[in-house]
Amino acid sequence: MGWAIAVHGGVGDIALSLPPEKRLPREAGLRRCLDVGIAALKAHNHPLDVVELVVRELENNPHFNAGKGSVLTASGTVEMEACIMDGKTMKCGAVSGVSTVVNAISLARLVMDKTPHIYLAFDGAEAFAREQ
Numbered sequence: 001m002g003w004a005i006a007v008h009g010g011v012g013d014i015a016l017s018l019p020p021e022k023r024l025p026r027e028a029g030l031r032r033c034l035d036v037g038i039a040a041l042k043a044h045n046h047p048l049d050v051v052e053l054v055v056r057e058l059e060n061n062p063h064f065n066a067g068k069g070s071v072l073t074a075s076g077t078v079e080m081e082a083c084i085m086d087g088k089t090m091k092c093g094a095v096s097g098v099s100t101v102v103n104a105i106s107l108a109r110l111v112m113d114k115t116p117h118i119y120l121a122f123d124g125a126e127a128f129a130r131e132q
Helices: 020-042 047-059 104-114 122-131
Strands: 080-085 092-098 119-121
Touching: 020 047, 047 080, 047 104, 080 104, 092 104, 092 122, 104 122, 119 122
Parallel strands: 092 119
Antiparallel strands: 080 092
């Protein structure tokens, strides 16, 4: 069996009516994520590692509502969330309300891999991040 990959940049679309200075960086960011994922799959990386890697690319791109590009709360803070799941083992990890973590997806992966928990939030997630 082969593999397939699909990437999306979150809620909404990248409307063709957007000005090029807003639309083109988003399209390029999705292309970059797709290229990173394809390269990792061709290198026979574990699919879960590929998912984390691609989501990190999204989180590191300020044009998406994730990580660097997170939309601020009403009080002007960042509260990120992420989850990841291994479809073969059904193990999963999730975090929410994190504001000091650079890549929430990697923290969710650590919750899955290094704790008996499925979900950590706010102060508990931040404390776990500091421990790691």
